[in-house]
Structures are given as C-alpha cells and as structure tokens.
Amino acid sequence: MTTLGTASAAPGEFDTGRLEVGETRDGSSVGLPVAVINGARDGQTLYMQAASDGDELNGVGVIQQVVPQLDPAELTGTILVVGIVNYHAFQVAQHRNPIDDTKMNRAYPGDENGTSSERIAAATFDVARQADIILDLHQGSTSRMINETRVRCGRRHRLHRECLELAKAFGVGYVLDQKGPDGQLARAGPDEGIPTIDPELGGCVGWDDESIRLGVEGVFNVLRYYGFLNGHVDLERQTRAKGFDQYGSPAGGLVSFEKELGERVSPGDTIFDVTDVFGKLKARVTADNSGVFWRSRRLPQVASGEYVCSVGTNVDTY
Structure with a gap:
C-alpha cells in the first residue's frame, strides 16, 4: 500500500x-x-x-x-x-x-x-x-x-x-x-x-x-x-545553453522585437528597438554574444532599465 x-x-x-x-x-x-x-x-x-x-x-x-x-x-x-x-x-x-x-x-x-x-x-x-x-x-x-x-x-x-x-x-x-x-x-x-x-x-x-x-x-x-511503461524512447540531441545574457531597456517607450523565440542570435544583431508613442526610434539594442533568443516580456511598454528579454548563451548540442 x-x-x-x-x-x-x-x-x-x-x-x-x-x-x-x-x-x-x-x-x-x-x-x-x-x-x-x-x-x-x-x-x-x-x-x-x-x-x-x-x-x-x-x-x-x-x-x-x-x-x-x-x-x-x-x-x-x-x-x-x-x-x-x-x-x-x-x-x-x-x-x-x-x-x-x-x-x-x-x-x-x-x-x-x-x-x-x-x-x-x-x-x-x-x-x-x-x-x-x-x-x-x-x-x-x-x-x-x-x-x-x-x-x-x-x-x-x-x-x-x-x-x-x-x-x-x-x-x-x-x-x-x-x-x-x-x-x-x-x-x-x-x-x-x-x-x-x-x-x-x-x-x-x-x-x-x-x-x-x-x-x-x-x-x-x-x-x-525509465521503465514505468513499455515502449522505446530514442534520445534526441538537445540545444543546450549554459548561461543567459539579460537585456533591459535603455529608454522608456514601446518595444518591438527583431528576433523570434528560438531564433539564433549573432553578436551585433538587433534584438529590439524602443520607440516613443509616435514611432520615433529612441534606442536600438544589439546582441553582445552568440546564442538563442530565449525569453521576452509580453507587454510592449517599458520604463528605462526594465527587463525586456534574455538570450541563451554558451550554446551547444549534447
């Protein structure tokens, strides 16, 4: 029992x-x-x-x-x-x-x-x-x-x-x-x-x-x-990140992303732009390192310094 x-x-x-x-x-x-x-x-x-x-x-x-x-x-x-x-x-x-x-x-x-x-x-x-x-x-x-x-x-x-x-x-x-x-x-x-x-x-x-x-x-x-149920599982290679680069907004305004979740990122790639309410560009944020676009905020409005997104870094497959 x-x-x-x-x-x-x-x-x-x-x-x-x-x-x-x-x-x-x-x-x-x-x-x-x-x-x-x-x-x-x-x-x-x-x-x-x-x-x-x-x-x-x-x-x-x-x-x-x-x-x-x-x-x-x-x-x-x-x-x-x-x-x-x-x-x-x-x-x-x-x-x-x-x-x-x-x-x-x-x-x-x-x-x-x-x-x-x-x-x-x-x-x-x-x-x-x-x-x-x-x-x-x-x-x-x-x-x-x-x-x-x-x-x-x-x-x-x-x-x-x-x-x-x-x-x-x-x-x-x-x-x-x-x-x-x-x-x-x-x-x-x-x-x-x-x-x-x-x-x-x-x-x-x-x-x-x-x-x-x-x-x-x-x-x-x-x-x-692990043998709880009958059946075979082939282990497939996974994309692994060993760290994160996290990005905050350098200015207040509205965020628009240039990368989709899961997309590869190279150094210097634009990750997101910040504009004012009239569409004028206030800031452009680029990637520091290679990686995978991993996570982002859901709402577009941000204050200066507020969290915007993360890129998984030190990426390999195993």
Whole structure:
C-alpha cells in the first residue's frame, strides 16, 4: 500500500486525496490535491508536481491530461503527484505565496515549523524524497519563453550527468544547464541523490495548448525511458545553453522585437528597438554574444532599465 496524504493505493490501484500543509486564516485546513498511481509491478518511484509558482499553470494542464491516461495495470513502479503546490498563490492567480510574499521555488527543502511556504515545501519534499526521479513542472510565468528543461544542480554536481540524461529523456529540444538559486526543488532533489529537472513549459497567461502537449509528451517519454511503461524512447540531441545574457531597456517607450523565440542570435544583431508613442526610434539594442533568443516580456511598454528579454548563451548540442 502506498499513501500520499489521504490518497492510498495498493499495487494495481489509483487514488486521489489531499495532503494537509497547514491552515488558512480562518483556521480551516489547507490540503493540496494529490494522486497515487501504484503500478501492478514493483519498480521505481516518480514524483511529479506543478504550480509551485501560482500563476504557472501549464504544468497543471499536463497533470490534468497525463493522470487519466495512466492505467495502474500497465504500470511498473509508482507515480506520486502533487497537482497544485502553491495553494494560496493559485487561489488568487499570483506568482508568489501571498501569505508570506515568498516564491515557493526558493523555499526547498522547507521547514515544517517555518513560514507558510516553508511548511508547504517541507511537506512536498518529504514526498519527493521517496522518489527515484523528480519532475517539477514550471513555465516562464507570464513572459514569452521557449519550451525548455532546466538542469539546476550545477555542472560540478555528482548527479549532473543523471540530471542531464533525465532532461534529454523529457526531450522538449532546449535545455538550460545552469546552477540555480538556493531553495529550488531542482537543487534540493539532487542534493538528496535524486535526479531532478525543472521543465519550463513556455510562458503564457493562463495556459498554452502546445506547451501542455509537449509537457505531456515529455512525461510519457520519461515514463517509457525509465521503465514505468513499455515502449522505446530514442534520445534526441538537445540545444543546450549554459548561461543567459539579460537585456533591459535603455529608454522608456514601446518595444518591438527583431528576433523570434528560438531564433539564433549573432553578436551585433538587433534584438529590439524602443520607440516613443509616435514611432520615433529612441534606442536600438544589439546582441553582445552568440546564442538563442530565449525569453521576452509580453507587454510592449517599458520604463528605462526594465527587463525586456534574455538570450541563451554558451550554446551547444549534447
């Protein structure tokens, strides 16, 4: 019998329930939606979660589509799912937990006696520690961004090769291989000896059908590659960036981009122009280095110094 919160499933069974992580301001219980898919045959355990940032919904869309397709009778091993991690932020469609103004994916491994976010991180990380593989589904918040997978443990980490292999199995085509900030699940998981990746499934307001489709495909790629499901997965070469050049606006006005997401960039290429409201050019920003146009703001209006876009740099294939 495998249990996650109030969900409990014997081999060959499936169940859903709630994982209690604290109380709201009126004293009622906060429970995260969870699922256990317990395969008919013994095997590895996969942990998967979504919406640790409350406005990153594509991962929720992936789980919504993946779970109904999983038949425990055909599964080897166990899948543990937390469908929505950042309960409070999800309710109000915000990025950060409004109870403590914290970005949840900076709170791992958490503290069961800490802040709201630290308690949620501790409860979900206790579940993740049971796994052999971790998928932490994200997106680029509400920015425009390519579909990518992030390996955040750092290239000198003892599990770097295993995390890269997992990213390659997920297979959306682009990988950011750059050590992440403290408190990310994709940092905490490898430190516990568990290969972990952070798929960043595009960026949108609400959710995006194509990014969700790629995420669903990626999850099933992982399930087949690691033997949870029958089937063969050919690992395809991925475009990897090892860093970012980030660009702010030198002037206030309206941005127009000269590059499309995923397009190659060479030094000196125009990335974007800034004009005034009457169309007069105020500034032109060019690339410092070769790379891939990776991420950009969604709205055209900017103030001087405000973030505009990012170019993935130190690019190779692996």
